[in-house]
Amino acid sequence: MPSLLELQRGFCAALCDGGDPPTSVIGGALPAAARLAVYRNNVFGTLTAALRLGFPAVARLVGSAFFEAAATRFITAAAPADADLNRYGAQFADFLAADSAARDLAYLPDVARLEWALNRALHAEAVPALTAAGLHAVPQAHRAGVRFAAHPSLSLLALAHPARAIWQAVLSEPEALRNSRLAAIDPGGPGEWLAVLRRDGEAELLALSPPAFDFLHALCQGVPLDAALGQVPAATAASLLADFIGHGLFHACLVPDAPGPDDGD
Amino acid sequence: MDRRLIASSVFAAVIGAAGAATLAPSVATAQQMMSKDQMMQVQKANKDRAMLQHLVACYGINAAGKNDCAVGVHSCAGQATSARDPASFVLLPAGDCEKIAGGTLKPA
Numbered sequence: 001m002p003s004l005l006e007l008q009r010g011f012c013a014a015l016c017d018g019g020d021p022p023t024s025v026i027g028g029a030l031p032a033a034a035r036l037a038v039y040r041n042n043v044f045g046t047l048t049a050a051l052r053l054g055f056p057a058v059a060r061l062v063g064s065a066f067f068e069a070a071a072t073r074f075i076t077a078a079a080p081a082d083a084d085l086n087r088y089g090a091q092f093a094d095f096l097a098a099d100s101a102a103r104d105l106a107y108l109p110d111v112a113r114l115e116w117a118l119n120r121a122l123h124a125e126a127v128p129a130l131t132a133a134g135l136h137a138v139p140q141a142h143r144a145g146v147r148f149a150a151h152p153s154l155s156l157l158a159l160a161h162p163a164r165a166i167w168q169a170v171l172s173e174p175e176a177l178r179n180s181r182l183a184a185i186d187p188g189g190p191g192e193w194l195a196v197l198r199r200d201g202e203a204e205l206l207a208l209s210p211p212a213f214d215f216l217h218a219l220c221q222g223v224p225l226d227a228a229l230g231q232v233p234a235a236t237a238a239s240l241l242a243d244f245i246g247h248g249l250f251h252a253c254l255v256p257d258a259p260g261p262d263d264g265d
Numbered sequence: 266m267d268r269r270l271i272a273s274s275v276f277a278a279v280i281g282a283a284g285a286a287t288l289a290p291s292v293a294t295a296q297q298m299m300s301k302d303q304m305m306q307v308q309k310a311n312k313d314r315a316m317l318q319h320l321v322a323c324y325g326i327n328a329a330g331k332n333d334c335a336v337g338v339h340s341c342a343g344q345a346t347s348a349r350d351p352a353s354f355v356l357l358p359a360g361d362c363e364k365i366a367g368g369t370l371k372p373a
Contacts, residue, residue, distance in 0.1 A: 059360070061361055062358035062359070062360045063358060063360030063361075064360070066357065066359060067360075101357070102358060104358070105362055108362075132280050135276065135280050136280050138276075140273075143272065143273050143276040144268070144270075144273050144276070145269075145272075146272075146276070166365070170361050179364055182361060183364060183365070225275070225276070226271070229268055229271055229272055230268070234275070237271070238274070238275045238279055239278075241279045242278070242279045245279060
């Protein structure tokens with residue numbers, strides 16, 4: 001008699017890899033392998049449906065047969081680690097980038113990255129954004145070295161392809177509009193620097209210039225304000241930071257633990 | 266001006282600007298707090314502002330159903346004998362990607 005752990009491992013291997021069922025799965029009206037196949041089909045069907053809901057633009061771009069095949073390969077390679085399927089699919093873009101069948105669609109992984117960022121934004125924890133009042137509360141002496149914590153719904157995407165335009169076009173309705181938008185796209189066009197987040201219950205996409213992106217990225221990495229200012233001309237820093245805060249990109253600001261010697265006031 | 270000073274003036278400008286009801290349209294409040302020199306800098310910055318462009322609000326994703334156990338599609342017994350075999354799926358993408366100019370696909 002196998003231990004429970006052995007049974008679980010054997011069952012899981014047979015589900016994911018399509019191997020023979022463990023001997024403890026017995027046949028009846030259906031043979032053991034067919035019984036397991038029912039289970040397997042439901043697991044793969046459910047996970048594929050979850051991916052299709054999370055990546056509608058990718059699904060449309062590649063068509064349903066290809067999407068199902070790619071999803072099946074992905075599920076086999078990276079089964080969910082979390083029972084909440086809203087959190088399933090983080091690695092799908094990287095999987096597509098490495099998948100030889102999709103290699104002619106160089107922009108596809110970027111479209112998947114954008115869709116995952118939107119997923120993340122929509123399912124992130126609801127926490128308030130940092131406001132000007134929050135900034136005002138920072139003591140004068142600590143302002144230069146203040147650090148920011150990104151809003152949990154925020155993703156920053158540096159994309160090599162015009163993924164936003166493709167995403168927007170392929171999800172357009174009706175079909176005539178979709179077709180004309182798709183026809184107008186240059187898939188080899190310039191890349192994009194995007195911030196994706198949820199605001200007032202809806203996902204929001206912001207296009208950034210590369211310097212603005214670098215500035216925001218540094219701040220979100222926890223680089224103190226004075227150090228991050230090296231990323232952008234001083235003249236633009238104030239309006240950018242005001243925009244970042246106005247768009248709710250930060251959750252909090254943190255004052256430095258150990259004030260420097262010249263923090264006198 | 267060293268970075269700490271710049272940071273402080275940036276901070277002051279931001280508090281003023283972010284204190285205005287909405288940020289995007291103007292920095293009117295900030296202007297009251299800034300010297301003429303700073304103001305001109307900010308105005309120039311605003312002109313340059315292809316920097317941050319508000320694009321799309323609202324993405325109507327229907328996430329409901331992702332965790333439903335019955336999203337799937339398969340009547341159990343009917344599918345039991347055709348378990349998906351990843352190796353049998355080597356297909357070409359055949360969706361709307363074909364409508365993108367220059368996106369023609371070649372067999373892998």
